[in-house]
Each structure stands twice: as structure tokens, then as C-alpha cells.
Amino acid sequence: MKSDHSTGGRPNMRGHVPSDPSGFTQTQSPHENTTSSGSEQLSIPNPVRQQLHSQPFGMTSGSEDEDLLNAIKSHKAAMKRRFDGVNEGHVEAKEKVLFNKIYTELYITEGQSEDVNREHEVQQLAKSHQRQSHDTPISVNDIFKSSDGQRRHIKTVMTKGIAGIGKTVSVQKFILDWADGKANQDIDFIFVLPFRELNLVQHTKYSFHMVLEAFYPELEDPHMYENCTVLFILDGLDESRLEVDFSSDDEEPFDVSTKAPVGKLIENLIWGKLLPSALVWITSRPAVAGQIPAKYINQMTEIRGFNDEQKEEYFKKKIPDPDQARSIITHIRTSKSLFIMCHIPLFCWITATVLQDLLLRGVEEIPKTMTEMFSHFLLILTNFQRQKYPPESQGTQWDPQDIIVKLAKLAFTQLMKGNILFYEKDLEECGIKVREASVYSGICTDIFKEELVINQKKIYCFVHLSIQEFLAAYFVFHSFVNQEEFESEDEESSHDEENSEEEETQEDEDSEDEEDSDDIDTHWAFFFGFMFEDDSSDEGSENEDMSGVEDKASEDKASEDEEPPEDEDTSEDEATSEDEYEDTSEDEDVSEDEDEVVGNLDQPFKAGKLNHLLKRAVKESMLCKNGKLDLFLRFLLGISLESNQKLLEGLLGQTVCSSESIEKTIQYIKKTLSKQHRSTKRCLNLLLCLLELKDSSLQKDMEQYMRSGQKLSPEQCSTLAYILLASEDIQDEFDLNKYNTTLEGNNRLVTAVRGCRKAKLSGCLLSSDGFESVTFALQSKNSYLRELDLSYINLKYFDFCNLFRALYHRDCKVETLRLVSSCFTADSCVPLAVYKPSCVRDLDLSCNDLDSGMKTLSKWLTHINCKLEILRLASCSLTSRSYKTIKSTLQSENSILKELDLSFNDLLDSGVMMLSDGLDHPNCKLKTLRLVSCNITGESCGRFASVLQSRHSQLRVLDLSNNDLKDFGVKLLSVALGHCKLETLRLSGCCISDEGCEALASALTSPSCTLKELDLSYNHSGDKSMDLLKKYKLKRLSFAYNGPDMLKTGPQKYARELTLDPNTAHVGLSLSEGNRKVTAARKKMPYPEHPERFQHVPQVLCTDGLCGRCYWEVNWSDCNTIEDVRGAIGVAYKCLQRKGISTSTMLGLNDMSWSLCIGYIGDDGDGDGDGGMDGFNIFGSKVVSPKSIRSKRLGVYLDWPAGTLSFFSIFPDKRTHLHTIYATFTDPVYPGFMFLMPDFSLTLTKKEA
Known part of the structure; x- marks a missing residue:
């Protein structure tokens, strides 16, 4: 709240001050209260008491010391x-x-915010609201x-x-x-x-x-x-x-x-x-x-205003009835946009005023947009004043509507000039006499203030800038609907139908009568004080009637630099940091003189159509450099809705049918958003306008606009986050990767996660502040978040501490958490075991080194409060000690795990034995078990068969794909299929031939067999065995990609022969051996120019795009050891950028490519060649130390449908798993290679016979 006057009553300058009009005379302000409460106990500060004894003031007597004490x-x-x-x-x-x-x-923080000086204040509101998540407050x-x-x-x-x-x-x-x-x-x-x-x-x-x-x-x-x-x-x-x-x-x-x-x-x-x-x-x-x-x-x-708790505290203090206060708080929480706006204390007051009135009158539907809230507030004000100051008691000339219109005219005129303080001259220009101004400020105390200051000078202002903007919009619409008669919407529709073909080809205006277009230009020229070129200017027509306005605008432009008179307030724009607005549209030839209102605003306006008016408002808002028309535009569009016109009918005098014009305006806004080279900041305000117009397709339109690829500044990200949070439609998914911005932009956008059900932040760069915003959202009462993906983010120990503390919070509702390749280590298991979050049902910790942390993790898994049902530990370097812990976990009576994924771990047959003991236990509740690529052989299948037949087994899904089980193992497994509850069995890539298929077919003949889905893809089964299995009516049976090569062990069955594409090779790379070898040279190669060639980064792609399952091997050469290698191996979409040196062009450092980066340029002093980046994740790619690879021969396995890309070190007797990337591939990917240093080579090995 504002205090009742700026600093209390003000006496005037005293006798020695000049008595001329610019000086002062001695009188007392009428506001000054000269009486003092006798009960006041004033404290005298200790420093003064000490000074009274030491007399540091140069005083010579105790009476003078007493004078000072009395003065204080x-x-x-x-x-x-x-x-x-x-x-x-x-x-x-x-x-x-x-x-x-x-x-x-109030929420006050130390420090300042970047770029805050260049935003409209309602957009700053959005930013300040989100920044509360990670700022430390201080007391005033x-x-x-x-x-x-x-x-x-x-x-x-x-x-x-x-x-x-x-x-x-x-x-x-x-x-x-x-x-x-x-x-x-x-x-x-x-x-x-x-x-x-x-x-x-x-x-x-x-x-x-x-x-x-x-x-x-x-x-x-x-x-x-x-x-x-x-x-x-x-x-x-x-x-x-x-x-x-x-x-x-x-x-x-x-x-x-x-x-x-x-x-x-x-x-x-x-x-x-x-x-x-x-x-x-x-x-x-x-x-x-x-x-x-x-x-x-x-x-x-x-000052950031109120945080969520302080909002509630305000309403409880403001509203004496506790039940009514609780009801209002509940109502506000149902509207995300209003709850956010209540961050401003003054808006809290407006909201409390409106909702108290609505609840008293039994109105159930509450306002959900700013326009609705301000409209109700204005009505409450006028109704109250009619009751308190009946027109008959004020004289025949007193009319509440007349007062509002005059104040609205003042609001509009001064808004165009950028003024927030007004003087008597300003009021007189709008038809408000000085005597009336005092009456207005007394009657309309809620919106308009008169202050008596030095020299008994009066100044006037609206209590808040947003009220001035609302009244300005009301004035424009009121002036529009109260002039000459307009065509009905029916006439407008029929007229439009005749011109429908023209309408499709014209960019900026619907094809309508040219005279109407000119008339609406006249209308807007009087409002904004400059001449626009009319829509038919390309056809040679000009609006000759506006020449006088153009001349006047030119005169005003020439006088801009003159010293403003003493009594006039300078434009706020002059003090505002200017944003560069780049207007590249060819259809907008508009004078840039925005700060002077030209012409007689009282001149009657000619008839015009509402959609013309609104389109012109959109145009002028887009051209305004500092966004001073942004909120005005939102209010104008909001008032034009028929529901709001009906609400304000008593103050508007007339209304118009607007549904068709609103729809045209919405389409015009969307068309404007779709154009290139638009100011991103202005476009973001148009998205807010769609919010005000209650456009149901806002979320879709916003995403379409974001796909334009324009880079968002941090302050624009703040506005976008506000839009996402304020939208009444709850987002199903928020994907931070969709937005082109900086680290700071990510930090601001990420606050929007609490307004969605699923937040996908995988691979995004976030600072500690940004991550803290995420943890803040987890604890918010208003958060809708149920699924959070933090994969491929390089989190630190304290990040995990904050994360699990937030997940433990009573208001956290997140059920699914993905932390794939997030640097989650054994140490990270400690805070998880300490906080024991009970909300999480699904946890993915794949691609983290967890072997030494499984025992700690088990403490949470076996706790009575743990509700985890799904645990993914794929590619976690687990060993036998981990399998012992997992066995104990499955046997715990507190464990409720129903799904477990241990793929890409060296489980081996010994691990299967330990795991089976847990699966066979009465307390085990596991229904789904995935063991893809776990180096299991057929020997283990006998133990699996035993578990499946156990009366305690609840397994319904078993995935043993990419293990060399062969026919022997499948025969052992088939024995159990007629005596278990298994419904899905996946044996893809398990080296199975006709013999194994026949064993499976035999098992399916059992009447007690419950199998519904069988995957035998990537095996070698003949037509006979396939026909045999097809007899049984399984819901799903797959034989895809059969052939004799599928009987090879390991990933060699998927081997592909690759060649390098010379048209993509950087000029610093030399190709040889039939384009199978590439060398990082020190001289340029004489390659011809080609659009596919990498211009700045030494990279090359292969000729073939890959789908399905593929495997290839490479050999680094011309280097003493692998420790000398600095490069990357991976895959990329064909659309990977070719020009520039940035993350958008480098293999694995963007969302168009994925790689394993071997070594890194730089030295962190430990001599391992990783530049201090070992384990660092970028978009799913990973930097690894050359020492950890140990072999110059590497294998790459792509499972395109499953979305995995795995890397292996190849030794003569074994294959060691290095890393697996999880992604969703949408296009064929091309194997590629990047070189970070010269003088070494890479060769694509030939496929084994």
C-alpha cells in the first residue's frame, strides 16, 4: 500500500526564502497533525546517550545537551x-x-538483477516473482x-x-x-x-x-x-x-x-x-x-513484493473475517495468472476489494484476467461513490461516468507523453477544472490522488501505473463505441465474404472497404499523434485528409529538444534505457515520434470497424521501443471482449458485437507472431495479449513461435516464464531444450516447471541458481509437476542434497525422476538415504557409477516410507557386490519394487545366481525385469526357469535381449513357460535358430501358458519355425531382421561397413584408403566447395544414414597410445550446422548430435588428458579421459528404435562398455568424427566375414 501521502504534511519554506511564485511562504500543511499522543514512549539511542556525557558536539552546557535530546x-x-x-x-x-x-x-533482496532496466514493469514482475526461488531475503x-x-x-x-x-x-x-x-x-x-x-x-x-x-x-x-x-x-x-x-x-x-x-x-x-x-x-x-x-x-x-506465504498473510490481515479470507485465498489459487499478479501488494489490495464484493453478492465465477479484475474494481468504485455521494447531493452536474471518462482521458493523454505525475495545466487540458480535481481525488481516492506539497503546490497521480494504463484503454474504447453508428457484425461478415479471396493474399489487413480503412487511420492518428500509411498504400492511394496531422507531427518532432516547462513532468521514456527495436517489415511506415499527442481528441471520429482499431493498436505496440503500450494494449483487447463490455456497460454507454473482430484480431496477432525479424520482446507481449483474450490455443501458438529459432534474451525468458505460469491451461510437458537462449535465459525459463506436469531439462545448462529454482518449484503448493527429467546435467553433491530435501518436502508431488548420466555417485546416495523422499515412484539412475553406492541406496529402498516401484540402473558399472545388495533389497518386506532395469551391466551368470535368490523370495514383488546386454549366457536360463516356476514369482515381463543365450538357453527357458505367469518375453538378438524357436513353439502348446508377447527379432529362424509360432495367437510376435549374421555373438551381428563422405570433410582432414581412413593434417586439402562441408570445425560424416541396429568399429592410429588422442566419435543428423565455431556445429555438443569425446583441450594438472572435464555431460554426450579407454580400438553400437548409442573399448579377448547415451532419434543418423588435435588418424575397420 501507498501511505496516505508521500511523506506526511509539508510546511513551507521560511521567512528567509524568497516570496516570489517560485519560492515559499510559511504555512502549515493541512495534513499535518500537531497533536502528540501522551502515551508515546520514544527510545533515545545509546550513541546519543554516550555523546551527551562526552559532549562531542562542541556544546558547553548541560542545557544544550538537553536541547539535543529533546530535539531528537x-x-x-x-x-x-x-x-x-x-x-x-x-x-x-x-x-x-x-x-x-x-x-x-515484503520480500527484499540484496543485489541487483541483470537487464531489469529495460523491461515493462509487469514483465519485471514475472522476473522478480521467479527470482524469489533462489535469493536470500533481508529485512528492511x-x-x-x-x-x-x-x-x-x-x-x-x-x-x-x-x-x-x-x-x-x-x-x-x-x-x-x-x-x-x-x-x-x-x-x-x-x-x-x-x-x-x-x-x-x-x-x-x-x-x-x-x-x-x-x-x-x-x-x-x-x-x-x-x-x-x-x-x-x-x-x-x-x-x-x-x-x-x-x-x-x-x-x-x-x-x-x-x-x-x-x-x-x-x-x-x-x-x-x-x-x-x-x-x-x-x-x-x-x-x-x-x-x-x-x-x-x-x-x-x-523489493520483490510478496512471496507466496506473504500473499496469504496479507489477505488474512486485510480481511477481518477468517472464513472469508480463507475463501478468497482459495479463489485466488485457482487462477494462476491472478495468483502471480498478487505478487504486487497493490494488486493484492485490488483483488481483495473485488473478491470481497463478489463473495458478498454470492458471485461464484471470479475474474481470471487482469482486465476482468480491473473492470470489477472500477465498478465497485463507482457504485460505492454513487451510494456515498448521490448525484442529487452533489448538484445536477455531478456524474460518476463523467468523472471516470475525464480521468481516463487524462490517463491516456499523459500515458502517451510518458508522465506519471500531473499538474493543474495537465488537468485543464483534459477538461478537468482545478476545483473539480480536488473533488475527484476525494471521490475517487482508490485510483486518483491529490497531494499538497511544498509551496502548497498540488500534484496529481494515479495510485498505480497499471490503473493509469487501464483507464487509458477504457478511454480509447469508450471514445470508439460512443461516436457515430457502426456497421453491424452481420454487415461486416457479408462484406468480408465478398472479399474472401483478397483476404487470403493481404498480409496486414482483412480485405475491407478502403474508405473504412482510411477512417480508422484517422481515428488512430488522433490517438497516437502521428500518421500511418494506410493499407492500400501499395495501390497508390493516400489519405489526404491527414496532411494537417502530418504537418503537426513534424512540428512536434522538431521541437522535441526544447527545455520542458517547469510545471511539466518529463517523459519517463527519457530516463529509460532504450531497447533497440529492429523494424524490418515493409508494410509499416510509421513516424517514430511516439511521445506527443497531436490533434484534438474531442473531434468526432468517423465510423470504423473494431478489428481495424485493435489491429492498429497491435501495430503501434510493436513499434513502441520501450514497451510503454504493452499493458495498455492488453487492457484494450481485454475490454473489447463482449463479456467485459457487458460488465462495463454502465460506464461505456454503448457496446458492440465483437466476437468476429476478436477472432480476426487473434488471427492477426498469430500472423504477426509467425513473421520473421519481429522484435522478440514485442512478440512476447502479443502472447500475453492472447492470454488476455482467453485464446485456448495459446500454448500451441507459443511453441510455434519459439520454433522460429530466434535467440531469447534473459529478460525475454522471464516474460515467457510468466506466460507459461499465468496460462490457465496446465502444460503437459515443458521442454527447456526447445528454447534458444543463454545460461541465464535457462535459469529464468526453468521457473516455469511448476506450471507443467512433466519437465524435461535433460542436457540443459543450468547454474546453481537455476537448479535452485527447480528445487523451489518442487516445494510449491501450486506446483503441478509430476515428472522431472534432470538427465545429462552435471550436478554436484550439494545439488543432490537440495534436490532430495525438496523431494522430501510435504508439498512435493513429483512421482517420476530421471537422473541419467547426471554425475550421481556413491556420495550422492547419502542424501537420498537421509531424506528418504516418499513421493517418488519411478527413479532412473542409469549411466552413473553406482557400484560403491548401492549399499547406501538400499537403505532408502528398504525403508518403510519408500514408495519406489520402478528403478532403472542400466549402465551403472555394477559388480557382484551390488547384486548382493539388490538381492537383499528384493527380499526386504518393506521393498515394493515392481520394475527393475539392470541392462548394460556385466551381470554375467554369477550375478544371475545372486539375483535369482532375491527373485525367488516370498517378499519379492518384482513384475518386470530388464537385463539387456548383460553378458548372460544360456547357462543362466536354467536358473531363470526355476524362478519363473516358483510359486512366489510375480514376474510378468522378462527382457533378455542382446545376450548370447543361443538355442541351449532358450530350451531351458521354454520349460518354464507353461508353468509361470509370464506375459512378455523379449529374446531379440539372442543368437536363436530354428531349434530354439521350435522349443518355444512347443511350450506355447501348454494350456496354462500365459505368454502374450514374444520378441524374436534379430535372430535366425527359418520359415518353418516362424509358421509354427504363428499358429499360436499371441498379441504380438516379432521376427524382424532375421538372417544368418544374427547368429554371431555380441554386437558383431549388427556390423555395418561404413565409408567417409568427402563432401563433408573439413579441409584440414585428409581422406585415404577408399575413404575409410581420415587423418588430421597440418595443411589444407584441395577440396572443392560444397554446401555439406564443415567450414570451421575439423569433422567428417559418413555417407550412409543409419536406422535399426548397427555396429561399427574404428581404430585410432599414428599415435603412440590412446592417451594422445583428442577427438570425438558419435552420430549426427544430416542437418547438423556446417558453418561457424560453436556448440551448434560441433559433434555431440548440441541436440542434433551425440558423441563420446575422448580427452579435452586443456590441462588440469593431473596428466590424464581430460582437461578437468572427465565425466562432463553435454546434451547426453560425455567427455571421458583417454586413460579410462585404454584401447585404440573402439566399438559403437546404435539401437535406433530403442534410442541407445553405446561405446565400447575393444580388446583381443573382451569388449568393455564405456558409456551409453539415451535419446529419442527422429531421423536417420550419420556416424561422424571430430579431431581436436592434428597428426593422428582414424580408420573404419572392415566387417568381419
Whole structure:
């Protein structure tokens, strides 16, 4: 809430100040309360007490010491009277609410946010809301204290925050706690100097003491505060029009008696030349905070508004009825967009006001968009004022609608100029007389304020920028519907049908009557003060009636650089960091003079169609550099909805049928979004507009726009995250890989995970802050997240600690967690075992080295609170000790595991024996077991058969693919099929011939056989055995890819002969031996230019794209050992970029390719050649130390349908698994190779006979 006035009552400058119109006369503000409560107990700070004994102030008598003590007491009492109240809603000034009764702690953080100065404030709201997830809050009373553990002196503090976020209230809280003796008792005096009041004396020279005395007339002796600890609060830098220059090298002495312009005084106060020991606290909106150089700011803080808990606390304090407060909190939580917007304290107040009224009237459907909420608020206001100030009691000329329209006109006119403060001249221009202004501010206290400041000067403002923007939009729509009659939508439809063919070919406008187009241009030209070229300009037609407006716009453009009059507020845009807007569209030839309103706004508008009006608004918003029309556009579109028109019918006077125009506008917005070379920031606001228009296809349209490939800046990612969170449609999946942005952009986008059911973050770069945002989302009451994929992210131990702590939180609902190749180690098992998250049902820890951690992991798996049902441990380097632990886990009465995946581990036959003991136990509840590529032989099948026939076995799915079971093992297994509950058996790639198939067919003849699915693909079965198996009506039977090669052991059965594609080879790579060998040369090869050639990265791809199962081997040569190799081996889509040196072109460092990177350029001092990157994951690819490979011969196995890419070290007697990448392949992949150093070669080995 804003306090009832900026800093309390203001006395005027005293007798020695000039009495001319720009000076001051001595009177007292009518707001000043001169009485003091006799019960007030004011605390005197210890430093002053000590100083009274030592007399450091140069005083010579005890009476003078007593004078100082009394002055401090008097000053504290006066400050308490000024700041102890808050005007909320309809209460009169004398009825103001006690501050501490309504005050709710705000979320304030130390530090500043990157790029925050260049965003619209509602977009900053989205960013500040998400950043709360990982920022450490500080108390407002501690802003002059160092939080870094160092006892550094903090002289100047800057506090930033968007409009209505609570900057002035924070100042108020600081002062009251100081005056009550609760905090900061080392400060003797606090003086508040609002910039909006300092503006009024900027052109006359005064001494600092004269200025200070004008605000605080009790300070008659300048020496009283010179030697005390004093804090000056400069409130509202964004409202300043003072001239300051921090680049000056002026070394002249400066004290409180030196006369200078007020801007110079403030400059020297901040600089430290004036009162160098004084503390200074500056508050500002982010847009202009950069006006003061960072070197003069010792501590930067930012007010983020309310976090989720503080929102609820506010409503409980604001609404005295606990049941009603709880009901309102529940209502707000049902709308994601409103709950986010309640981050702003002022919006909380509006929301509470509206919902209290709706609940009182029994209205069940609550507002869900900003336009709906503000519309209800405006209606409540006007209804209240009609009841309190009946028109008959105010005279025949008083009309609530007339007041709103005039205020709306003021709002629009000043919004176009960029002003948030208005003076009498501004009001008169909009038909508001000075006497009326006081009446308006009394009647419309909820939206419009009049303040009496220095020299009894009156200034006016809306209580919040968003209210000004809403009223501006209301004014435009009101003006539109209350002019001459418009064509009906039916007439418009029939007219459109005649021009349907033209409509499909025209880019920017529907094919409609040319005269109407010109008329709507006229309409908008008066609004925005510049001439647009009409839609038929390519046909040679021009709007001649607007020449006068063009001339006027040119005159205004020429006068832009003139000094603004004293009473006019400068444009906020002048203080705002400008964003570059790159307008490359050929159909928008618009004057860039945005800051002056031209023409007579009262001139009658010609008839025009609503969709023209809305399209023009979209265009002008797109052209606006700093986004000042963004929220205005959203409100205008929202008001045009028929439901909102009906809501505001009493204030609009007339309404129009808009459904067809709205649909056309939605399509126009989507068309605009689909065009290239649009400002991404402006396009993001168009997505917010679709949200306001309740477009159900918002999520789809947003994803389509994101696929355009434009790189998003961090601040744009903040807005996008807000859109995702505010959308009432819950996303099924949020895939961070879809967005082209930076690390910081990822950190901001990732906050949107709590607005979706599944979050896919695999392979994405996240900092600790970004990861903390994820853990924050897990603990949110409002989170819809059920599935989280953090695979291929290089997490650290403390990341896992935070993750499992969050999963343990009572509000966490995540059931599926994927941590494939995430650097999860034995140490990481400790926090998992400690926190024992009970919400997780499905956990994937594949491709992590877990052998030494299985015992710790088992402590969680066997705990009574563990609800895990699915555990994936594929490619985890497990050994016999792990299988013993797994056996014990399966035998535990607390274990409820139903699915276990141990694929790509060397289980061997010995491991099968241990595992079988667990499977055969009465407590084992396992139903699915996957043991793909576990080096199991037929010898183990006898034990499996025994387990399957056990009365305790609950196995329904068994996958033994890619193990050399052969016919012998299949015969042993077949014995059990007629005596078990198995429903799915996968034996793909198990070296099975007709003999094994016949054994399976025989087993299927048993009436007790429950088998429904049998996979015999990649084996060698003849037609006879296939026909035999087809007799049995299995739901699924697969014989795909049969042939004699499938009887080879190991992955050799899938071997492919490959050749290198010379058209892709980088000029630094030499091909030989029939394009089967590539050498990293030191000279350029004379290759012809080719579009497929890698231009900058020494890489080459093979000629054939691969699908299915494929295996190939390579041999590194021309190097002494594998430890000398620096390169990568992998696969890529054909569309992998060929030009540039970046991750988008390098094999395995993007989402178009996957690789095993052998070694890394750089030296971390341990001599292993990995550059300190061993185990590092990038998009699923992995960096490994050359020492860990140990062989110059490598094998690569691709299982395209299963989405796995495995790498092996090849030795004469064995094959050692190195790493498996899990992915979803959508196109054929091409084997490829990258060289990071010259002078070594790679050869594709020939397929064995």
C-alpha cells in the first residue's frame, strides 16, 4: 500500500526564502497533525546517550545537551505521527488504518538483477516473482548492514522496485521501527526528501539547510544534525526532474550553507562532498536506477513484493473475517495468472476489494484476467461513490461516468507523453477544472490522488501505473463505441465474404472497404499523434485528409529538444534505457515520434470497424521501443471482449458485437507472431495479449513461435516464464531444450516447471541458481509437476542434497525422476538415504557409477516410507557386490519394487545366481525385469526357469535381449513357460535358430501358458519355425531382421561397413584408403566447395544414414597410445550446422548430435588428458579421459528404435562398455568424427566375414 501521502504534511519554506511564485511562504500543511499522543514512549539511542556525557558536539552546557535530546525526541514523535497510517480504499484521511495493523513483510533482496532496466514493469514482475526461488531475503531494517560477513561501512543504499511493489511502504516501516526504538538506534535523525517535491524548487538556488528546513521547520540550528548520525531518504528517483551531473570534477568545498540548485545539492549529498558522514537511502523504479553511477552505491537492494506465504498473510490481515479470507485465498489459487499478479501488494489490495464484493453478492465465477479484475474494481468504485455521494447531493452536474471518462482521458493523454505525475495545466487540458480535481481525488481516492506539497503546490497521480494504463484503454474504447453508428457484425461478415479471396493474399489487413480503412487511420492518428500509411498504400492511394496531422507531427518532432516547462513532468521514456527495436517489415511506415499527442481528441471520429482499431493498436505496440503500450494494449483487447463490455456497460454507454473482430484480431496477432525479424520482446507481449483474450490455443501458438529459432534474451525468458505460469491451461510437458537462449535465459525459463506436469531439462545448462529454482518449484503448493527429467546435467553433491530435501518436502508431488548420466555417485546416495523422499515412484539412475553406492541406496529402498516401484540402473558399472545388495533389497518386506532395469551391466551368470535368490523370495514383488546386454549366457536360463516356476514369482515381463543365450538357453527357458505367469518375453538378438524357436513353439502348446508377447527379432529362424509360432495367437510376435549374421555373438551381428563422405570433410582432414581412413593434417586439402562441408570445425560424416541396429568399429592410429588422442566419435543428423565455431556445429555438443569425446583441450594438472572435464555431460554426450579407454580400438553400437548409442573399448579377448547415451532419434543418423588435435588418424575397420 501507498501511505496516505508521500511523506506526511509539508510546511513551507521560511521567512528567509524568497516570496516570489517560485519560492515559499510559511504555512502549515493541512495534513499535518500537531497533536502528540501522551502515551508515546520514544527510545533515545545509546550513541546519543554516550555523546551527551562526552559532549562531542562542541556544546558547553548541560542545557544544550538537553536541547539535543529533546530535539531528537521531538523529531521522532513528529516522524511517527506522519508515518503511522495507511489510507486503504474508501477510508477518509482521519480514518486511516494503523500501519502496523495492515503491514505485511515484503520480500527484499540484496543485489541487483541483470537487464531489469529495460523491461515493462509487469514483465519485471514475472522476473522478480521467479527470482524469489533462489535469493536470500533481508529485512528492511538491515539494508545498511553488510550481509557478506565483512564489517564494511555502507553509506549509500539504492532500493529498486516496480511501481506499487512497496518502496514507499518500506521507507515507512523503516522509519516507524526507528521511531519506536525497535531498530537502527545508532541513527539520530531521519529526513525524507521526496523527489516529486524537490522538483518544484529545482530552478532556484538554496542552501541544503534551507531546503531541509522547508521540510522540517523544527531544525533551526544546522549544527544540531551536522555532527549526528543522519539518514537522508531520497524517495522516488524515477520521479526526479533535477539536473545532476556525476561526471563533474568540481573540487570546491560544499557544506550545508552553500547555495546551489537543488539538483546540485542532491548530487553532492550522494557524492559525499556534502555531509560526508551522512547515510543516504535512494528508492527508485528500475528504469532510472542507473542514473546514479554504481561507484556511489555501496549496497543495491531490490523489493520483490510478496512471496507466496506473504500473499496469504496479507489477505488474512486485510480481511477481518477468517472464513472469508480463507475463501478468497482459495479463489485466488485457482487462477494462476491472478495468483502471480498478487505478487504486487497493490494488486493484492485490488483483488481483495473485488473478491470481497463478489463473495458478498454470492458471485461464484471470479475474474481470471487482469482486465476482468480491473473492470470489477472500477465498478465497485463507482457504485460505492454513487451510494456515498448521490448525484442529487452533489448538484445536477455531478456524474460518476463523467468523472471516470475525464480521468481516463487524462490517463491516456499523459500515458502517451510518458508522465506519471500531473499538474493543474495537465488537468485543464483534459477538461478537468482545478476545483473539480480536488473533488475527484476525494471521490475517487482508490485510483486518483491529490497531494499538497511544498509551496502548497498540488500534484496529481494515479495510485498505480497499471490503473493509469487501464483507464487509458477504457478511454480509447469508450471514445470508439460512443461516436457515430457502426456497421453491424452481420454487415461486416457479408462484406468480408465478398472479399474472401483478397483476404487470403493481404498480409496486414482483412480485405475491407478502403474508405473504412482510411477512417480508422484517422481515428488512430488522433490517438497516437502521428500518421500511418494506410493499407492500400501499395495501390497508390493516400489519405489526404491527414496532411494537417502530418504537418503537426513534424512540428512536434522538431521541437522535441526544447527545455520542458517547469510545471511539466518529463517523459519517463527519457530516463529509460532504450531497447533497440529492429523494424524490418515493409508494410509499416510509421513516424517514430511516439511521445506527443497531436490533434484534438474531442473531434468526432468517423465510423470504423473494431478489428481495424485493435489491429492498429497491435501495430503501434510493436513499434513502441520501450514497451510503454504493452499493458495498455492488453487492457484494450481485454475490454473489447463482449463479456467485459457487458460488465462495463454502465460506464461505456454503448457496446458492440465483437466476437468476429476478436477472432480476426487473434488471427492477426498469430500472423504477426509467425513473421520473421519481429522484435522478440514485442512478440512476447502479443502472447500475453492472447492470454488476455482467453485464446485456448495459446500454448500451441507459443511453441510455434519459439520454433522460429530466434535467440531469447534473459529478460525475454522471464516474460515467457510468466506466460507459461499465468496460462490457465496446465502444460503437459515443458521442454527447456526447445528454447534458444543463454545460461541465464535457462535459469529464468526453468521457473516455469511448476506450471507443467512433466519437465524435461535433460542436457540443459543450468547454474546453481537455476537448479535452485527447480528445487523451489518442487516445494510449491501450486506446483503441478509430476515428472522431472534432470538427465545429462552435471550436478554436484550439494545439488543432490537440495534436490532430495525438496523431494522430501510435504508439498512435493513429483512421482517420476530421471537422473541419467547426471554425475550421481556413491556420495550422492547419502542424501537420498537421509531424506528418504516418499513421493517418488519411478527413479532412473542409469549411466552413473553406482557400484560403491548401492549399499547406501538400499537403505532408502528398504525403508518403510519408500514408495519406489520402478528403478532403472542400466549402465551403472555394477559388480557382484551390488547384486548382493539388490538381492537383499528384493527380499526386504518393506521393498515394493515392481520394475527393475539392470541392462548394460556385466551381470554375467554369477550375478544371475545372486539375483535369482532375491527373485525367488516370498517378499519379492518384482513384475518386470530388464537385463539387456548383460553378458548372460544360456547357462543362466536354467536358473531363470526355476524362478519363473516358483510359486512366489510375480514376474510378468522378462527382457533378455542382446545376450548370447543361443538355442541351449532358450530350451531351458521354454520349460518354464507353461508353468509361470509370464506375459512378455523379449529374446531379440539372442543368437536363436530354428531349434530354439521350435522349443518355444512347443511350450506355447501348454494350456496354462500365459505368454502374450514374444520378441524374436534379430535372430535366425527359418520359415518353418516362424509358421509354427504363428499358429499360436499371441498379441504380438516379432521376427524382424532375421538372417544368418544374427547368429554371431555380441554386437558383431549388427556390423555395418561404413565409408567417409568427402563432401563433408573439413579441409584440414585428409581422406585415404577408399575413404575409410581420415587423418588430421597440418595443411589444407584441395577440396572443392560444397554446401555439406564443415567450414570451421575439423569433422567428417559418413555417407550412409543409419536406422535399426548397427555396429561399427574404428581404430585410432599414428599415435603412440590412446592417451594422445583428442577427438570425438558419435552420430549426427544430416542437418547438423556446417558453418561457424560453436556448440551448434560441433559433434555431440548440441541436440542434433551425440558423441563420446575422448580427452579435452586443456590441462588440469593431473596428466590424464581430460582437461578437468572427465565425466562432463553435454546434451547426453560425455567427455571421458583417454586413460579410462585404454584401447585404440573402439566399438559403437546404435539401437535406433530403442534410442541407445553405446561405446565400447575393444580388446583381443573382451569388449568393455564405456558409456551409453539415451535419446529419442527422429531421423536417420550419420556416424561422424571430430579431431581436436592434428597428426593422428582414424580408420573404419572392415566387417568381419
